[in-house]
Amino acid sequence: MQGWWFEAALLADGWAERVRMTAEDGRIVALAVGVDRAPEDERHGVALPGVANLHSHAFQRGMAGLAERRGPNADSFWTWREMMYRFANAIGPEELEAIAALAFVEMLESGFVQVGEFHYVHHDRDGAAFADPAEMGTRIAAAAAETGIGLTLLPVLYMASGFGGTTPRAEQARFAHDIHGYAKLIEASRRAVAGLDGARVGVAPHSLRAVPPEELAAAVAIGGEGPVHIHVAEQIGEVEDCLAHRGQRPVQWLLDHAPVDPRWCLVHATHVTPEELAGIARRGAVVGLCPITEANLGDGVFPAAAFLAAGGRFGVGSDSNVLIDLAQELRSLEYSQRLMQQGRNLVSSEGCPSTGRTLFESAGRGGAQALGVGFGLAPGARADFFTLDLGHPTLAGRTGDGLLDGFVFANGGGMIDGVWRGGRQWVRGGRHVARDAVVRRYKAALAGLGI
Structure with a gap:
C-alpha cells in the first residue's frame, strides 16, 4: 500500500484540500479529504491527474x-x-x-x-x-x-x-x-x-x-x-x-x-x-x-x-x-x-x-x-498523476483554478516536481530518473546519423 498527502488536489469531482490518497498495485484505493497526513505518507504540494x-x-x-x-x-x-x-x-x-x-x-x-x-x-x-x-x-x-x-x-x-x-x-x-x-x-x-x-x-x-x-x-x-x-x-x-x-x-x-x-x-x-x-x-x-x-x-x-x-x-x-x-x-x-x-x-x-x-x-x-485509457483521480483509477511545487514563485498565493491558470499561462518551467504512473514515481525534482542515461544514448545515436 502506498500513501500520499497533498495540500490540494484536483479530483474527479473537483478541487479538494488536505487530501490523502492511497494506492495498491498501481490503482487508487481511497481518497480522504480534509485530513491530516499519516506518518508513512509522502507529502506534496498540488496533485493533478496525468x-x-x-x-x-x-x-x-x-x-x-x-x-x-x-x-x-x-x-x-x-x-x-x-x-x-x-x-x-x-x-x-x-x-x-x-x-x-x-x-x-x-x-x-x-x-x-x-x-x-x-x-x-x-x-x-x-x-x-x-x-x-x-x-x-x-x-x-x-x-x-x-x-x-x-x-x-x-x-x-x-x-x-x-x-x-x-x-x-x-x-x-x-x-x-x-x-x-x-x-x-x-x-x-x-x-x-x-x-x-x-x-x-x-x-x-x-x-x-x-x-x-x-x-x-x-x-x-x-x-x-x-x-x-x-x-x-x-x-x-x-x-x-x-x-x-x-x-x-x-x-x-x-x-x-x-x-x-x-x-x-x-x-x-x-x-x-x-x-x-x-x-x-x-x-x-x-x-x-x-x-x-x-x-x-x-x-x-x-x-x-x-x-x-x-x-x-x-x-x-x-x-x-x-x-x-x-x-x-x-x-x-x-x-x-x-x-x-x-x-x-x-x-x-x-x-x-x-x-x-x-x-x-x-x-x-x-x-x-x-x-482508450482513463483520466482523473478517483478510487479504482490508475495512480497516474503529477505534482506542482507550491514553492514556485508563480504559484504563490494561488488556490483552486488559479493554480491551473498559473500552470498553463505563466509556466516558464520548473513547476512540476514529480510524476507518477501506476503509483511508480518516474520524475523527481523535475527530472526523469533515467534522464542522464537516456540523453547519453540519444547523443550517441544522433552523432552516428551524421545529419
Whole structure:
C-alpha cells in the first residue's frame, strides 16, 4: 500500500484540500479529504491527474530544429516533409529506440503520462521488411518500458502517395504496406506491447490521400474495438485534392463514408466548416490538436472555441516533437484563438470561467478517450498523476483554478516536481530518473546519423 498527502488536489469531482490518497498495485484505493497526513505518507504540494499525449511521431524528436532554414522558394509543410523523409530514412531500430526514449522522458517531465504513438517507420532503410513485422514498434515499446510512459501504439497504414492511389514514392518505401501486410503488422504489434502495463494497440490509416476508401474500411475492421486515428484536413492542399478526387471535403467525406464514432480521433482537422464541426461533435469523435507543431508547420488554426461551444471533444499531442511541453500546447491553443478572434479567454465559459482548467480538463478527457485509457483521480483509477511545487514563485498565493491558470499561462518551467504512473514515481525534482542515461544514448545515436 502506498500513501500520499497533498495540500490540494484536483479530483474527479473537483478541487479538494488536505487530501490523502492511497494506492495498491498501481490503482487508487481511497481518497480522504480534509485530513491530516499519516506518518508513512509522502507529502506534496498540488496533485493533478496525468494527461494523455494523443499524437506523437517519436522519431521526429531527433530532427527538432533541422527544418528551420529558408529554402529557395516558399516554405510550407510540403517542403518540411522532405527533411522529415531524409531523417526517417536514416534511422535504424537502435536509433529509433534511443530517440523515442528521450521524447518519452520529456513527455513525462511535462505532465504527459500516456502517449499515442502514430508510428509509420516500419521497414528497414532499403524498404525491405524486417523478419519481425513489428521490429520498429518493438523498439517503441522498449523505450516506453524504460521510461515508464503508458503506450497506445498506433501502427500506420500507408498505401499511396496521393489521392487516386498513386504509388508510394521511393522515400516512402519504409512506410508502405498492402492491407494483408498491415493485418500482420497489427498482430505483431499486439505481441510487441503484450508485456507493457496498460498498453493498447489501435489502427491508424495515415490519411485519406494515403489510404483508398476500400482499404480504409478494411483497416478499421482489423482494429476491432480499439482506437482509430487518422490525419485529416491538415493542409489546404489536401482539402483541394480531396474535393477534386472525391467530390467532398475530407472531414465531410469521412462523416459520410466511415463509421466515425467515439473510438475515432481526427488529427488536426484544421480546415473545417461549421457543418463539419457539428458533425464531428454529434458523432462523439475526438479532434487531436497539436498547436505547437501546427504553428511550426504553418498549418492554420482550428476553431477550437466554436467546437467546444458545439459540445466537441479535443485532446492535445506533441506531434513532430519540435518542443514537448503540455502547458505550452494548452497555452498555444488558447492564444491561437485569441489571435484569430482578437479576444481573450475564448475556450472557457460561464460554467467554467477558468481558461486554464477548461483547457486542462478538456484535453485530459479527450486525450484519454482517444487512447482508450482513463483520466482523473478517483478510487479504482490508475495512480497516474503529477505534482506542482507550491514553492514556485508563480504559484504563490494561488488556490483552486488559479493554480491551473498559473500552470498553463505563466509556466516558464520548473513547476512540476514529480510524476507518477501506476503509483511508480518516474520524475523527481523535475527530472526523469533515467534522464542522464537516456540523453547519453540519444547523443550517441544522433552523432552516428551524421545529419
